[in-house]
Amino acid sequence: MLPSYLTMAAILFCIGLYGALVKRNAIIVLLSIELMLNAVNLNLVAFSKYGVVPSLTGQVFALFTITVAAAEAAVGVAVLIALFRARGTVNMDEFDEMRR
């Protein structure tokens, strides 16, 4: 069972990575990041159930990750709204403040 979970998680992670690196729309980038986080959660749960040493710790850890991800998404969306108010766009190509 473990390999199919891991494969599923890897595919999910790659889709998320692709979206985070390539997409223009900042909201989709945020969604892609959530996708990658969920891929990681899937791995954690899969290992805690079918790993060499099964334990509940992995599932608890996944719960924590979901909580942190929710907080992160809230902060991310808040930053995005602030950016949209300031620049009037959510296009990633126009956000190059880090250059200065």
Add this chain to the structure above:
Amino acid sequence: MDHFTQTAWLIPLFPLAAFLLLTALGRSYRKAGVLIGSIGSLAALVMSLLVLFERLGSDAVDYSNSFKWIDFGDVTFRIGFEVTNLNALMLVIVTVVSFLVNVYSAGYMKKDERITVFYGYVALFTFAMLGLVLSDNMLIFYIFWELVGVCSFLLVGFWYAKPAARAAAKKAFIVTRIGDAGLLLGIIVLFWYMPGHALDFSNIHNVFNEGQSGAITMSITTSIALLLFMGVIGKSGQFPLHVWLPDAMEGPTPISALIHAATMVAAGVFLLARTFDIFEASAAAMHTVAYFGGFTAIFAATVAIAQKDIKRILAYSTISQLGYMVMAMGLGSMTGGIFHLFTHAFFKALLFLAAGSVIHAVHTQNIHEMGGLSSKMRVTTWTFAIGTLSLSGIPPFSGFWSKDTILATALDENPFLFAVGLAAAFCTALYMSRLFFIVFTGKSRLPHSVEVKESSKVMTIPLLVLAVISIGAGFVETPWNGWLGRWLTGGAEEAHASGAAIVASIAVGVLGIYIGWLMYGKSSIERGVTSARMPWVANVLEKQYYMNEFYAVAIVKPVRGLGKGLNAIDEYVIGVAVRFIGLAAGAGSRMLNRLNNGQTQTYGLTAMIGLVVIIVAIVGRRFW
């Protein structure tokens, strides 16, 4: 007892102090500069005379003293001085000429604005030459030998505003350097093979002295001797490295007298005398030395016949006389070589200073533009005549006795070289009488605007002193009294005396002067007789056997080509590589700069590529 001998190391320090003082004072103290330079050389002269007189009396033993300089493993280099009879004689020669030149220059260089610098250089030169004479080992000798070369360079190029002087200075330095390279190699080989790596002259004497030469094999001895002789060829203007000496006449005339006639060029002959044991241990080296000397003597004498420049004639005469000295050494007569060095130093310095007096008066060096100077410049004329007679080998002037010693040796040892020497003596008499009669007799060919008058006392008195020495100096060694030879070599060398040689040398001397008088004094032989009948002979002689042209084609051009080739490699291989590296770095930095565009996604992509590379590297290493 040996009080003065023991303090001989002070002698070079007087001119050195004068040099330092003159350099510190700068150019403004013109009168003081002359005074300081002259006092420095006068002090050295007095000390040298005291040393000489101390050694004259009894059989003085050689004195040497030294202190440790550097340790290299088991080898110790020492700095020290040595006083032998030969050294004492050289000290006096150098200081006498140096002092008189100092006095003379006060008149000759009076109007030059860098006279203080000039006196500083002369003092430095005197220091270097005295150090060379006194040095007790080959290493110190070599250091002073180079220092002398530097002074020669500085003084030849003293009037550096003239392009010819600059070129001549460079030429003098580079050409003698070729010989110096040989000398250095010789010293290194000597150092390598000497027992205990000793380089001092007394050890060299002991090792190479007859009967004990087993320590070093014959072939090594010969190669050391020939390498040392290369240094002699360079410094003493022997064929084929003589080309620098005529050009060196671009320097001020007192310098020509001091350095390029009397003292520095004699350093080569002095080196021969100092390392005479090495040469004596190898018959092949002796023959080489003798034939080089003989060839140089006749070669330069013939060139001197056809020159126009008064100083150039005297320069070729110097080369020819140095050839005589070297030939005498090669024939085994150290006495003859040193004796001729001794007399030549005085009469050649006299001739140069007198020529300087003439140039000072008429402002040209071309003898065909002079003429009829005898009535206006009495002292110069008479002293020049004494120098001419001495150089031509007319008794009782000093040049006769020394030349006769050499010719008598040659007659005993090698009749062919005797003939060469006689021919050279004939040419010498001929070119000197040509020079004398063209310059001092006949009608004046000077433009009327030039008013000729005798030079001032400060210039004529050194001439008179040198003239007296030129007359008297020959009597230290005559066919019936070999005092100098006994004193110099401790009686090891048998004196050569031969009536035939005396008669022959007087005959060719008189004949040469007579023909010169017929052609240029009385004009009963047409002057252009050679150039009309055999124009190519006159042409070849006037062009100095095309030696300069030959070198320009055979050596200067290939070397220059090589230099250009190497320069091209530098420019197109190394330079291009360097420029490529620079460009590559620039391009790389521009590329990296493009990545820094402020966009989060690019940064993320870069980080991911880096991660992939690291993973590939780690995983790949496992499968390597």
